[in-house]
Structures are given as C-alpha cells and as structure tokens.
Amino acid sequence: MFSFTLSLDPRGRTPMYDQLYAAIAEAIRDGALRHGEKLPSKRALCAQLGVSRATVETAYELLLAEGYVESRPRSGYYAAEYQGQGTAPAGVLGLTSTFVPERKESAEAALLSTSAVDVSLFPYASWAKLYKEVVYNSPELLQRGEPQGEPALRAALERLLGEYRGVSCAPEQVVVGSGMETLMDQLVTLFGPEAVYAMEDPGYPAMERKLLARGRALRYLPMDGSGMDAEALERSGATVAYLTPSHQFPLGITMPASRRSQLLRWAVGGERWIIEDDYDSEFRYGGRPISSMQGMDRHGRVIYTGTFSRSLAPAIRLAYMVLPAALLPRWQALYGRQQPTVSRYEQTVMARFLAEGCYGRYLRRVGKRYADRRAALLAALETIPDLRVSGADGGIHFLVTLPRHSEAELLRRAAAAGLPLRGLSEFCRVTTPPPSTLILGYGGLPTERVSEVAARLKAAWDSEASH
C-alpha cells in the first residue's frame, strides 16, 4: 500500500501516533513518498497496521498541520511538495506543532542552542535538604496558600530584585507563577481582548505564539541600535509594549537609559503598559550594568517579570512578576480566589534558598563559569576573519555576522558540521534581517568543548567551495 516500509513499535516509549507521524514525515523528506502520491485511507491504514483509528487520525492531523500532506475533499490525503533541507516546513506563523522534532533534539544539537542552560552546578544537596526540612516542619503548607504566592517568597523576591535589579516594590505587588508562560497567560487575560500589543521585531517567539493563540492584536515594531523605536510605538496604536531591555532577544541590545525614558513617557501618555521581560539579566559581562525599567518608572506603568528557569534550571517552574499597584485589584478579581500555580513546598524551598544566601552564592559560581566560557568562545571565534560579534554584554547568547556567505549558507554549513544554529531572519516578521547573522547560545556548551566547536565552525565557514 505504501511504497516504503512502516515499522512501528507498540512497546516503544514514543506514542504510536507519533511514530506513525514521524515515519511518514521522514518518508516525505527522504523522497520515499513523492509529491502528489496518495496516502492510504485512514481505515485501510488502521487495518494494515493494527492500530486504532485515533492513532491514524492524530498522525494525519499532525502531518496536515505541519504541511507534510494535503487533504483533497472527497478524495483523501496526498504528500505535499517538500522543499526543506532536512528541516520540517515552517507552520503558519510558527504556530503549528513542532514538538516532535524538538523533543528529539540531541545533546550535540543543543551545544549552541539559545534555550540551553548549564545545570551542572545545580545545588542538589541544599535543594533536597531544604525540601525535606520544609516537608517535615511545615504541615500548614498542605493547606490552601495565598493566591499570589507565599509571603516569605514574595518578601525574599522583593529584596532580591531590589538589590540586584533596582526594582522598587512592596512584597504585596509580587505574583509567583509556574513559569513565564503562566504569568504571560495571566497578563493577556488581565489586559483583556481589546489590548493591542507591540512586539520587538525581531523578538521573542514564545510571547508572539501566546498572543496569536489568544487571538490578540499585535504590532511588530522595528528595532534600532537602542531597541524599540518610541515614535513608531506611539504611531502603532499599541496599548501594551512587550520589551526585553536588559538583553534584547535575540539582538542582545542593552537598551540605554535615554530610550528607556522615552518608552516610559509613552506609557504615561495613556492607559498604556510596559511588560519588562528581564529573562536573563542575572548574567552581565561588560558595559554599564543598567537596572530595571521598573526601577525608573515613577508612574506605575511597568510590569516587571523574571524567571528562575534560565538562572537555575529549565525544570524549575517558578517565575515572578511585579504588578503596578493599579493593576493589583484587577489581578485579584481574576485570580485572587484560585490557588497559586506553584506548589507551596517548592515556593518555600525557594524562599529559604534566597533568604539563606544559597542563590547569591550559586549565581556567583555559575556567572563566573559563563563569563569564562564566553571569553573563551569569543577568543576562539576571533580566529575567523571578518567575523563580527554583537549583543555579547549579557545573557548567555550573542550574534555573529560573517559577510562572506549568506545566512542560509552559513546555517547549512554549520548544520553539515553537526552544529545546527538559528539565523536571525527566523525571528524577523516585518524587518529585513541584517544579512549573514546567526545566534549562538553558550548555556549548553561545556567549556572544555569551546575550542573544538569554534574550530569546527571556522572550518565549515572557511572553505570556499559552495555545495
């Protein structure tokens, strides 16, 4: 029935629909299933493979959503034209699922990923010890907790953010949530369906996906060397600006104080708000450290947000935001009667982890490690002639520009050398991307592999022959 062999493993860890999806997708990528070739009917495939109809339906829906197959009314499913170079075709606005490829990302492929972080210094012993103490000594934590989060954690966050980021707030303005996405969802609900969002372009795709999924209006605003343009923002009609001023994602720009002031003035000019996503401000290597926009805000228009997922470990589902006093009643009306989205145990462990200085010590150690790694990587990349680095003052990623090849060619050669990277154009919606520019993350790059990885990139990009 198929022109290739399907082999599924009902006892495998991967769900059957997923195996079926992956097998057909691969066949289309490989050319084993050619453009226009008809796929078996769902019923026939169920019978042939001995799987449930739901399995086949889910696999086909995924293939359809990702553009691998086309559906023709009253006829069936056909292999779509496939023009990829080993990557899945992009879904509409990046909204459709690519969870399958992502889940299978190998450690090798994560070497230069922007989302990887170094967890080898994670303080297992203190964390486990604190957790045990908390469970044994705090039976009251089993009962309902405060919707905004444990008072002890909010007080510790208020001190931490005041000290490290110049955030000025009271603990009662702090809200704890199970990751940035949870807090973003709350903000999107809080601002209501009429809000119009301004996004940095290029910008952070997770926030874009969230807004599109919730059906919100958004405006992509171009960036200059200082960040989002305040006049363009004024003209855009946006009511909420989502900004990453500390280390713009993906450009790595640190927004200067003058631009921050301009954007704050925009917010004061109406019922307007700024979401300041301070996602990786814990790591800073050069330039003047600039404290948060929230700390400059005298009119209560900035919602400050941050997370422990990048500074500690992706699996720590604990993020926080600081709400202006004027938004508190609205938040409380929406969420003030539901339980916090983070376990009170883990909240209390984190509160003690902060209050007892464990986090400060940990940040110094891991910050030192990232600084060493960044210095080594920058030094190694200097051996590549004409290569320009930007956005390297903070965080755990920067940009490289190498004018000798196109972005696509740079990506192709890096991938062929086993070092998949991401190009800047992938993050641009209305802006023409700067040519030949890639994003390098080093959170997942072991320091001992820096020189080898840099040498592989150099070799891949050096050779003149174009394939």
Next chain:
Amino acid sequence: MFSFTLSLDPRGRTPMYDQLYAAIAEAIRDGALRHGEKLPSKRALCAQLGVSRATVETAYELLLAEGYVESRPRSGYYAAEYQGQGTAPAGVLGLTSTFVPERKESAEAALLSTSAVDVSLFPYASWAKLYKEVVYNSPELLQRGEPQGEPALRAALERLLGEYRGVSCAPEQVVVGSGMETLMDQLVTLFGPEAVYAMEDPGYPAMERKLLARGRALRYLPMDGSGMDAEALERSGATVAYLTPSHQFPLGITMPASRRSQLLRWAVGGERWIIEDDYDSEFRYGGRPISSMQGMDRHGRVIYTGTFSRSLAPAIRLAYMVLPAALLPRWQALYGRQQPTVSRYEQTVMARFLAEGCYGRYLRRVGKRYADRRAALLAALETIPDLRVSGADGGIHFLVTLPRHSEAELLRRAAAAGLPLRGLSEFCRVTTPPPSTLILGYGGLPTERVSEVAARLKAAWDSEASH
C-alpha cells in the same frame, strides 16, 4: 476627617492597602460610616495616614469593586448602602475579589467548609524520601521536560484512572497541569472564543468565574434529579458542557448511566464536547459506583479531568486531564512548545508515589476516615427532627434541608453559633433554589468534634425564637 479611628500597622504582615481596605469595610459594615457619608479624598488620606497614593488607590478600588463604596463623578467616594448580615456584599456575578475575607478564614470557620480537606494523614515521610531520591538521582530532570508532563507520570495516571475510574486512554492523551484552574484555562483557550459553555445550575463557581473572566458565552442549565437536562442542553446552543457527573457540585447527585448516555449522544451530534470534572470521585460510600463518562464515550467527545488537590492536599498543585485524540493536535499547537506547569521533580515524585502503591494505600486510609466521619455526622444530624440529607453518596460534602426555617435564617443561626455555612441559593443563577437547603463539607471537620458540632447546629436551629 473620618468619624472613626483608623489604625494601620506598617510593620504588620498584612499589606497596608489591605489593612486600609479592611478597616473601611468594617466601618461600613458596623455602621461607623453611614450610607452616603463622604470618604476623604485620596490625597487627604495619603497625607493623614502617611501612606503612598498607590496604597489608598488600591484600597479604594477594592472597596468600589466589592460594593462598599460608590464613586460620584467629580465629587468623590461615598459609603454605599450596606445590607449585609456580617458577610461582604456579593460582587457582580461573584467575580469581584473576596480574597481578603477568605484569607482570614479561621480554622473554626473552616470546620464545615466545602473546600477543606483532611491533611492529617498526608504521607510526609514517603513524600520527602521520594523527593530526595529523585533530586539526587535524576540530574536529567533539570533540563526541559515534555510539555504534556513526565512520561512516567502519564503512564501511572493512565493505569490509575483505568483501574479506579474506568477511563480508557493512552498515556499520550494525558496532560498534567498545576491545578484544575490551569487546565481549565488551557481548555478555554483551546475551544476558542466562539465556544458556548453549558454550566450546571446550581454549579461550580470557580469554572463560572474562569469563563466570565475570559469573556466566554455561558448558559446556565437547570438540573433535575439526574443531573443536567439533555433536551435543555440541546436547545441551549452550547458547544461545550461542563459536568460533574460523579458527585455534582453542589447538589451531590450521582448522574445515572441513562442520563450519561443521553448527554454523550448530544456531544456526538455535532462539534461538541463534554468536560467531565471528576473532582472528588476518590471517595464513595454508597450507591453503585459508576465509572467515568469518559469510559462510556465511544466517540472521543469527553475531556476527563481530575486533581490531587482534594484527595491529597490543597497545596499539591497537580491536576490532570485526558484529551480525546482529536483534540491533541490543537493542544500541541497551543502548548506543545512550552514547558509543563508542574516541576519535573514533583511530577516524578508523584509518578513514583502512584507506581509504588503509596497513593492506593493512602486513599484507603483517608477514605476510611472520611467514611467514619460521614457516618458519625449523619447519625448525629438524625437527632434534628425534620432534617433531610441528600447528595451524601460520595465526595466530602452533602446537603441538608430543614423546612422549619428559611435558608437565610438557618445560615444566620449557624453563623451566630460560630459555624458559618453556605446556602444552596448562593450557587443558583437561573434556577429557583430548593428552600431551606445548606451545604455541609466535612473534609475539615475532625472526627472527634463531630458530635459537638452537630449538637451546636441542633441547638441553633431548634430554638423557636426568631431574632
């Protein structure tokens, strides 16, 4: 300036705006501030009390939202007419915040609360031991996890739900989230803004609040002795029915199989879905145990949901849902690239807690305790002449009806005896509430206090004198 004394404690644990709100609300309830009396201007109050403008603004917004004060344009704030009997005035459709009074609910007031659960049997030792083992032995858990939840946990849930609730699914249909509210938010997003929700009336206010907050259309459908009326549902134009068939909240009805079939047929008749909230099905005392609607569903129209917050402890932020295969691609498109909302550590602890039989043993112990307590409470209430009990076959609450007084009088007398209760009318939107009916929860009622509490209720309701 005020006709009563305001005393705030800047060093207290309660935020200043909250203290201010509470003091003014109390003054209005007590009559110290009379209807029509003007409140000081915000500016004057800041100066008088030496607090920030934000503090005063937040306090006034809360008072306004809860109906304690009225705002007159270009004039100021005035005390509203207060008709309460010791309780806060109900906000519009229950949406406005009452977090402040709830937070201060005393242990005594929680004795008969429907949301309290008995945590005295919580297995601290196994939980802490498992957590420690997981942290020390699973460094890989610090990295990004599967968006739907840990495979081990989903497999354990599939087995648990199959065994206890007759749920028929594959682990890849299971989604884990940080509490029911998180999963409800996901479902509301997944079904989109055009969905029309059918709610049981009387029904579960948290779901109603969620839908109203998200601006969704909802229809309140009356209940008969078997649950939601299928014909009324058909006529309502709803596309999603939210049901609590195992132990309806608040009526306590166990929906018979025939009604379940009717409602399932409704769902098959179009692009329609049933959310089955199986929130306290772990506890069952009489009548035939009926397995889940999901288990009866042959067409994949039921989303099954459940939580550990009621069976284990409110602070355990771990709930789960089983999605029909047809909804999985939609869920994955929306959430398949974001991290799960529950820490991988706590997910893994729960997976082992289930797989190693700890949960089954725990459920038997706590189920036995609830059964004893329920029997004792029912026996003690039998001494109250004319009192009728209903909805007591499962869960940890039931209804009592006592025709000799009105609902308001029953509530007033119970509250005067230090036993605040909730009346059924509070949960009715379009339905005329059955007269003289109250809800008694016993999750928070220590067994040794059952006879004393029942005696206090009897005494309160016995006396003829009406106050």
